[in-house]
Amino acid sequence: MEKIIVINGPNLNLLGTREPDVYGSTTLASIEQRLQIVGEDLRCKLAFFQSNHEGAIIDRLHEAREHEDGILINPGAFTHYSIAIRDAIKAVALPAIEIHLSNIHAREAFRAHSVIAPVCLGQVCGLGVIGYELGLQALVRHLRNEKE
Amino acid sequence: MEKIIVINGPNLNLLGTREPDVYGSTTLASIEQRLQIVGEDLRCKLAFFQSNHEGAIIDRLHEAREHEDGILINPGAFTHYSIAIRDAIKAVALPAIEIHLSNIHAREAFRAHSVIAPVCLGQVCGLGVIGYELGLQALVRHLRNEKE
Amino acid sequence: MEKIIVINGPNLNLLGTREPDVYGSTTLASIEQRLQIVGEDLRCKLAFFQSNHEGAIIDRLHEAREHEDGILINPGAFTHYSIAIRDAIKAVALPAIEIHLSNIHAREAFRAHSVIAPVCLGQVCGLGVIGYELGLQALVRHLRNEKE
Amino acid sequence: MEKIIVINGPNLNLLGTREPDVYGSTTLASIEQRLQIVGEDLRCKLAFFQSNHEGAIIDRLHEAREHEDGILINPGAFTHYSIAIRDAIKAVALPAIEIHLSNIHAREAFRAHSVIAPVCLGQVCGLGVIGYELGLQALVRHLRNEKE
Amino acid sequence: MEKIIVINGPNLNLLGTREPDVYGSTTLASIEQRLQIVGEDLRCKLAFFQSNHEGAIIDRLHEAREHEDGILINPGAFTHYSIAIRDAIKAVALPAIEIHLSNIHAREAFRAHSVIAPVCLGQVCGLGVIGYELGLQALVRHLRNEKE
Amino acid sequence: MEKIIVINGPNLNLLGTREPDVYGSTTLASIEQRLQIVGEDLRCKLAFFQSNHEGAIIDRLHEAREHEDGILINPGAFTHYSIAIRDAIKAVALPAIEIHLSNIHAREAFRAHSVIAPVCLGQVCGLGVIGYELGLQALVRHLRNEKE
Amino acid sequence: MEKIIVINGPNLNLLGTREPDVYGSTTLASIEQRLQIVGEDLRCKLAFFQSNHEGAIIDRLHEAREHEDGILINPGAFTHYSIAIRDAIKAVALPAIEIHLSNIHAREAFRAHSVIAPVCLGQVCGLGVIGYELGLQALVRHLRNEKE
Amino acid sequence: MEKIIVINGPNLNLLGTREPDVYGSTTLASIEQRLQIVGEDLRCKLAFFQSNHEGAIIDRLHEAREHEDGILINPGAFTHYSIAIRDAIKAVALPAIEIHLSNIHAREAFRAHSVIAPVCLGQVCGLGVIGYELGLQALVRHLRNEKE
Amino acid sequence: MEKIIVINGPNLNLLGTREPDVYGSTTLASIEQRLQIVGEDLRCKLAFFQSNHEGAIIDRLHEAREHEDGILINPGAFTHYSIAIRDAIKAVALPAIEIHLSNIHAREAFRAHSVIAPVCLGQVCGLGVIGYELGLQALVRHLRNEKE
Amino acid sequence: MEKIIVINGPNLNLLGTREPDVYGSTTLASIEQRLQIVGEDLRCKLAFFQSNHEGAIIDRLHEAREHEDGILINPGAFTHYSIAIRDAIKAVALPAIEIHLSNIHAREAFRAHSVIAPVCLGQVCGLGVIGYELGLQALVRHLRNEKE
Amino acid sequence: MEKIIVINGPNLNLLGTREPDVYGSTTLASIEQRLQIVGEDLRCKLAFFQSNHEGAIIDRLHEAREHEDGILINPGAFTHYSIAIRDAIKAVALPAIEIHLSNIHAREAFRAHSVIAPVCLGQVCGLGVIGYELGLQALVRHLRNEKE
Amino acid sequence: MEKIIVINGPNLNLLGTREPDVYGSTTLASIEQRLQIVGEDLRCKLAFFQSNHEGAIIDRLHEAREHEDGILINPGAFTHYSIAIRDAIKAVALPAIEIHLSNIHAREAFRAHSVIAPVCLGQVCGLGVIGYELGLQALVRHLRNEKE
Numbered sequence A, B, C, D, E, F, G, H, I, J, K, L: 001m002e003k004i005i006v007i008n009g010p011n012l013n014l015l016g017t018r019e020p021d022v023y024g025s026t027t028l029a030s031i032e033q034r035l036q037i038v039g040e041d042l043r044c045k046l047a048f049f050q051s052n053h054e055g056a057i058i059d060r061l062h063e064a065r066e067h068e069d070g071i072l073i074n075p076g077a078f079t080h081y082s083i084a085i086r087d088a089i090k091a092v093a094l095p096a097i098e099i100h101l102s103n104i105h106a107r108e109a110f111r112a113h114s115v116i117a118p119v120c121l122g123q124v125c126g127l128g129v130i131g132y133e134l135g136l137q138a139l140v141r142h143l144r145n146e147k148e
Helices: A028-041 A052-067 A075-081 A082-094 A129-147 B028-041 B055-065 B076-080 B082-090 B129-147 C028-041 C054-067 C076-080 C082-091 C131-148 D029-043 D054-067 D075-078 D083-092 D129-147 E028-041 E054-067 E076-080 E083-091 E130-146 F028-041 F054-067 F076-080 F084-092 F129-145 G028-041 G054-067 G078-081 G083-092 G131-148 H028-041 H054-069 H077-081 H081-093 H129-147 I028-041 I054-067 I074-082 I084-093 I131-147 J028-039 J054-067 J077-081 J083-094 J127-148 K030-043 K054-068 K078-079 K083-092 K130-148 L027-040 L054-067 L076-078 L081-094 L130-148
Strands: A003-008 A045-050 A068-076 A096-100 A122-126 B003-008 B045-050 B070-074 B095-099 B122-125 C003-010 C046-049 C070-073 C098-099 C122-125 D001-006 D045-050 D070-074 D098-099 D124-125 E003-008 E045-051 E070-074 E096-100 E122-125 F003-008 F043-048 F070-074 F096-100 F124-126 G003-008 G045-050 G070-074 G096-100 G121-127 H004-008 H044-051 H069-075 H096-100 H122-125 I004-007 I045-050 I070-074 I098-099 I123-124 J003-008 J044-049 J070-074 J096-100 J122-125 K003-008 K043-050 K071-072 K096-100 K122-125 L003-008 L045-050 L070-074 L096-100 L122-125
Touching: A003 A028, A003 A052, A003 A129, A028 A045, A028 A129, A045 A052, A052 A082, A052 E054, A052 I054, A068 A082, A068 A129, A075 E083, A082 I074, A122 A129, A129 B129, A129 H028, B003 B028, B003 B055, B003 B129, B003 H081, B028 B129, B045 B055, B045 C122, B055 B082, B055 G054, B070 B129, B076 G083, B082 C076, B082 H077, B095 B129, B122 B129, C003 C028, C003 C054, C003 C131, C028 C046, C028 C131, C046 C054, C054 C082, C054 D045, C054 G054, C054 L096, C070 C082, C070 C131, C082 G078, C098 C131, C098 G003, C098 H004, C122 C131, C131 D129, D001 D054, D001 D129, D001 K071, D029 D045, D029 D129, D045 D054, D054 D083, D054 F054, D054 H054, D070 D083, D070 D129, D070 F054, D083 F076, D098 D129, D098 K003, D124 D129, D124 I004, D129 J127, E003 E028, E003 E054, E003 E130, E028 E045, E028 E130, E045 E054, E054 E083, E054 I054, E070 E083, E076 I084, E096 E130, E096 H096, E130 F129, F003 F028, F003 F054, F003 F129, F028 F043, F028 F129, F028 G096, F043 F054, F054 F084, F054 G003, F054 H054, F070 F084, F070 F129, F070 I131, F084 H077, F096 F129, F124 F129, G003 G028, G003 G054, G003 K083, G028 G131, G045 G054, G054 G083, G070 G083, G070 G131, G121 G131, G131 J044, G131 J127, H004 H028, H004 H054, H004 H129, H028 H044, H054 H081, H069 H129, H096 H129, H122 H129, H122 I131, H129 K130, I004 I028, I004 I054, I004 I131, I028 I045, I028 I131, I045 I054, I054 I084, I070 I084, I098 I131, I123 I131, I123 J003, I131 L130, J003 J028, J003 J127, J028 J044, J028 J127, J044 J054, J054 J083, J054 L054, J070 J083, J070 J127, J077 L081, J083 K078, J096 J127, J122 J127, K003 K030, K030 K043, K030 K130, K043 K054, K054 K083, K054 L054, K071 K130, K083 L076, K096 K130, K122 K130, L003 L054, L003 L130, L027 L045, L027 L130, L045 L054, L054 L081, L070 L081, L070 L130, L096 L130, L122 L130
Parallel strands: A003 A045, A003 A068, A068 A096, A096 A122, B003 B045, B003 B070, B070 B095, B095 B122, C003 C046, C003 C070, C070 C098, C098 C122, D001 D045, D001 D070, D070 D098, D098 D124, E003 E045, E003 E070, E070 E096, E096 E122, F003 F043, F003 F070, F070 F096, F096 F124, G003 G045, G003 G070, G070 G096, G096 G121, H004 H044, H004 H069, H069 H096, H096 H122, I004 I045, I004 I070, I070 I098, I098 I123, J003 J044, J003 J070, J070 J096, J096 J122, K003 K043, K003 K071, K071 K096, K096 K122, L003 L045, L003 L070, L070 L096, L096 L122
Antiparallel strands: A122 B122, C122 D124, E122 F124, G121 J122, H122 K122, I123 L122
16 A cells, blocks of 8 residues: 655645635645545555645655655745755655646746756646646556556 | 547657657557547547647647537647647637646756646646546546536 | 738637637638728739648748739747748748737737748738738838839 | 827937938938828828937827827837836827837847837837838727727 | 734844844844834834744744734845745735845845745835834835725 | 935826826825925925936936935836936935835836946835835935934 | 658758858759769668658658658758657657758857757758768768668 | 047046046046147047937937037946937947946946947047047047048 | 864755765765764864754854854755855854765756855865865864964 | 868867767777878868867968868867857868767757857768768868869 | 067967958058057057967966066957956956957957956957057056056 | 876966965965875875966876876866866866865856866865865875775
């Protein structure tokens, strides 16, 4: 049974209240609940982590080396400058998928560039909450492929 | 029953033989077969189109205005310069999702920039063939949300 | 009696339905009809061509070398990257005027730059359908000046 | 009867003598005479203003708020840096068309960029004196459309 | 009675000792005391927060959603790269004013650019400690205007 | 009793009528009246000057060398390109504060850059009419500090 | 006996008539004749293809996978933006040499950059018709080296 | 006897008092006196003009077409952005030499670029008042060469 | 006896396991042990600190003002964007040397630029663990020079 | 009988030993021998020169003005910055062809740009030793064309 | 009696024969003769040096530290990249004036930038041979000023 | 016993006299003496070479292929543009360490970029003469590691 850590970066704890026209009206808790259900369907085990602290996210990524098999991460604003998180993902050497609720290509120019994407398997953006579910599916299928 | 057009751009007809380390060894025909099955599961109707001609893709997008409800598109190399395809997607005003087999953020710098993504709902990249399946799911769910 | 080819590039066949707030609600057919009437007033003969295919536009420009005296062209999205069309206009060595329905300077930054304008006599933008009529007048007057 | 102010920027008082290979051999006075005749045909009333002083052009634009219905402006070299004139046109909130005698896209690179065009209806360039006449036609037709 | 949170970013705890030629010799404590007095004059209630941790500042901004009516923030070096703080200010949707002790336009080039200013009401820089007092006045007047 | 010259640049004479959503509905006259009152409170003497002419502003700055002790300046559009005004402020060697009614960081990209700010004490932007009052306070306090 | 496909891109069908000062006065037909003779000398078999359509060139490159051993290509204006042709050459994995009649380094700045050259063996430019002959020699020698 | 107009741009009227470490302590009046003497030695007739108004400088340049044979110009800050003055010098078609008191290459980066130099014979910078005298010598010698 | 704080930034706690081809196989603990021995040889006292939290590093730097005489810092990924750490080093005004295990000039382009190096004495990169030892030697010698 | 100088720039004396995967295993001596034979076939006379000194190459180019009819040059690393060699080739006004053994478009970005190519007839790159032979053929044919 | 070294960089030995439309038809020898005469008039002693070798120029500059009082240098193409010559001039700490025969601002864009000018007193360009004479005058007057 | 060549680039022969505030007051001779002693301690054999000639440095690097085991190089100003020296170091395939006396990150922007560092093991800068000693230590330890 694969273990997946789902990491959400800064300000995502405000989901549902923050700029709902951009980010939708679902709360982070309900996203995590839905993922929990999807995870059970896929027979994998999820852990959840949200922080507004870059360092805490890095610490949690390091822990994943011992406790999880894959990473689903929405780095929020850190997407655009946290080379430290990029290096952490590369260092722990687990497969990771980057998720964005909004279409980062249809907003301010600086949001189109991710410093983290190059060390992930791939990126899903603009599909709202569904993006997390799809990312989870892809990650689990990727992990199972590796084992078979 | 939603109708979806699945469009593949230049060189994707060579899938399975072209640079398998980058694009995998699955052929386009088998991707389309797998999507067909997923489509049936989702109870939507798929049409498939591949062309190496930018103009033919634009023509097909125009047709979609009358015959389909949504667009799944892997624009291949056109991703990076075909403003004409971007304008066509905007003009037909159907929801579209952009798919890339490889992680365009982990290759040559010019591949990270999409001129087409800003007019799509979102983008899925780096997840291989699964990316198409996930994109299809997301598109159908988006369409059903709109109707309910 | 001067012969003029009026060329419209990609997506202009959708005029009247595509983003009417940007491009207006007149169809391409009615633009061509109005130009036909203006052409008759000016005692010049018009031919019309629209294509979403860059190559087809180049082929038609080449034909113009033998059949027409001047070119009125709205290159649509090709304005911004088709060096091949630029070279074709330069190669056929006929006077050309570039037309844009919308004000390309008041939209996305990339639309302000034309790779084609440097090989034309001039450019008219932002004046809607009237822009074609004015461009036609200017072209005919330019051609007659040359002969007198 | 619409009132139009025709504004010409720096060095345009030298027209006819200045670099005739670029700007032609017609003087500003004769351009204004020709425009006067076109204006009479169109049944609109023209006023003319030329200055080498950015501030004087701004003052005149401000006056236009009370005395004219539209603006035809060839900002000359101010095209490329006078954000103050841009702001003046936006502030008076009258429809304006930007005219250039020469094809600004076929000269030094810095001439292709207009800071003023984004606040105008449109731009006409490279058509010589005819450009003014066409701009006038377009402006009057735009104004009449607004009223009908 | 309006509640205002006054946030100071990294290294501002060293004020009075750090590069006094750039930042002056007043300590943060005495700035806060002076602001306290000004706040009392303005009949508003101030809370103070300083941290060298980006995440802690984001957490405190989130709290402000429930406890304060406005934000006075000197983001220190985070001004130039913390898109996460920018997003936090936008997310909590409270009026904010950005303060800088030094004139950020008269120092290294990278200091002239603020990623945070676009989501604030405005910015005050180069006026030393007075800048905070003025920012506070402006913020309170802005809040009262909104209510009247 | 300190003497302050308050300079307003191009198009600010239109305040109250020009783009009220950006610049508010207060006229320049009423801003000057309010400043007059604030000035009396602060026991300093104000002179006012507005011009759309860069040269006139430079001339007035030069006069200030003999007649005033400080400068409050809203350079309007000249903010972004008038190196001549920058040099004038530096040349007269009086303390100056730059004011902007709107938040120049939340508008077109070119408005975020001031060529004048580096030679001023500081800059206040986005605080509307209050910005002038605060700038005046800061300037007077700066001048009195220098003398004591 | 090696088989070589000689591909010429947009506007090269006009050779001999188009801008003879840049491209010389030889027609494409006579270039192909001369290459035919050189090919016979080298005992290799040539096929020729010219198109103004990017898609047609890609289709023809794909065919080459089955029918030819090497590619001689003058991509014309596509040199500067057709990432799709670049990908096609990489995908078919045949040795290719890029030819330009004119010295692309001595013309407009944008002509010095080739998006296609990085996937070719090499590039020959500025040597006129001789360039094709030399490219053919080099290609054949490269192919024979591979076999020996 | 050659007639030369010596034009000084914005803030140069303050010479001798303005930033003497950069511009020296000589006043403009004494520079003009010294030039007068040099002019007499060279048997040419000098006229002097200084203005802080770009438009006034353009007007004076236009007058020079009829009254002078050459131009010595220190455009001050206009050096870096006044394309209008550049165009005026080109339009009057008189030989011009650009003078700068300070070494514009050893100051702020933006001062190294002159938009005016490309239309002058040459440029002298960093040689203080001597630069004017040398520029005058060079101009007179250039003019006499032309006549002989 | 000089006191030196040795600071290691994000992900350096993973040394020995993280990308050993880039960073070597020595753990941070063994680096610190080796430095401890070198420190004893040099008769200076070392303290060690590692954190993945930018704020914690800033806090520790602030403490150094009171407890240490010099700083040896490998800022890890913070090298490239943490202006806050840069400001902290400048603020505490202790001599600092920046260390990188790998050659930052031979990796991704963005790694060649350090925002921190300008406020350090110098930088040592690419020499692996030895780099720390050499940096320590240099720092101690620098400190002793200052005292003598 | 045409005389040709074959110039090789810095580090090309190490050919055969230096990075054989990039530059092949042939020595410069054997390249020169092969060229000698080709030269005899073409009935032209070759001289050879290699230097690691930019100045020596310029001196030799100057000599060529008197002793040779054409130049075959592989400038090595000087390709990318030696404007002095560029000027030398332009100054001696002999036809020159630039040769590169490797495909400079498929290596580090800075290698794709040649400051020398714009003053040559053309450039051959990526064809290994054959490139020299082809360049020689092209040069001789160019020279003979000139004479006939 | 001041001693001046006159240094000419690469390709200037060809003066009189090289591109006479750009550089004139005077030889370097005759320039040196004319300078010799001017030098005698000014009662200073000239030495002359020309080299195509950057290193030789640096060596000669170093010698100047002991043998000359000032430097007149036309660095030719080295102007645009030889930071080594820049450093040499700065290192010898003698006053230097940079001379260019042609107007470097009216040629290729890369010629407008001098890496050497920032360490010179000033620069004279575009005045042909007269430029040397004027530069010499300025240098001598500068030196005498220093002594008086 | 390892043999090391210590190479110093342009202007370093002036050390001790040249800008002592930047480069210190030690002469190159005394640096070499100190290194000699360190070398003896380390039981390695040093050779020294200084030149202001890029070509001479390249020649000496080539010699090192046969005579030395490692390279210590301070390329001086060549650091920033000599791709030829970069290629030479790569070609001889000996381990090299780049040394700078001053902190190149705290000076003019262009000094922060090294074209040579990417082909070295690492870089030491800003540590003055000690930098050479440390670099030597590191190089010897690197060489011994390779052998063991």
